[in-house]
Amino acid sequence: MKNEMTLSFVAIEENEALARMAMTCFITPLDPTIEEISEFKTIVSEAVTNAIIHGYECDGKSQVTLHAVIDDNKVSMTISDEGAGIFDIEQAMEPMFTTRPFMERSGMGFTIMESFSDRLSVESVIGRGTVVKFEKTFSPVTETSRMR
Amino acid sequence: MKNEMTLSFVAIEENEALARMAMTCFITPLDPTIEEISEFKTIVSEAVTNAIIHGYECDGKSQVTLHAVIDDNKVSMTISDEGAGIFDIEQAMEPMFTTRPFMERSGMGFTIMESFSDRLSVESVIGRGTVVKFEKTFSPVTETSRMR
């Protein structure tokens, strides 16, 4: 199937749940397994939380934007913010690296996103913002489930 | 609370469920009753279905856009399309009026939307598209539920 959507919202923590659920509904027609849903949601959740917390410091007015495309059983997504930006992307992506240890951040966000997606890329400019792109291919829809 | 979001998607029927669930998540922080959720979802569902079916004839590429704002316990929303437009709005809003009787449409969409919202308005231009706006105020969040 083919589908496309864009979702944007202001930077408040409540909207992480909104993003997670909206994206889950978006991929439902692919009839994913519970495990695939959970992996996909986790990627979205980590990227959106980063945009809200690190990008905008939960300012309640700047926009986080998600764009997603379904092409057959592959989902391509971008999560973007126009916030603080990342100083050193390579370092930021290292396991356990966090600039906010005092906030109980684990520093595992990018590591989790990488392990649950097929490919992931990050672009960022200090003071301009951050774009996270990823792809995830789902197991093909079976005939039995298609018929229901 | 204050919150704001925009969701847009291509005109395929699957996206009615996406819109419905995304909007439900958006209003959940207001701690609505099951009845309020169901009324709100129904308004969204009817307006989005109209945009997809009547506005775009499910063309799979034109965009339906939802914009929603939460201000305290009031939600203001617009559902817009740039599709066919409505010839005679007054007539379209009459109970049982439908231009698609052969598709098993009930003609009750606008009547339902009006009865479940606090106020509803429709603007439309033939060949340019349709904008449905509505407001719905939710019962205030009680102290007990806030504490949970």
Added chain:
Amino acid sequence: VGEIQRFLRDDGMVKVSRSIRELSFKIRHATDDYIKKHGKSPSISEVAAVLEVTVDEIILASDALRDPASLHEKLYE
């Protein structure tokens, strides 16, 4: 209990929390059973059919299953 409620509240699902929590346990069981039988993970529509609920309900309930501990197991397994 306070912990679970806070967790559900954070997920924005207060009023429907108990039934969702119950369903989320059923999903876990149904999934495990399915894997034992078929050697692969079930799709949401398959789980929905087994439990006789809608896919929407599975989505809502499976969101309540989100649990950082299992995430960790997955990462370090």
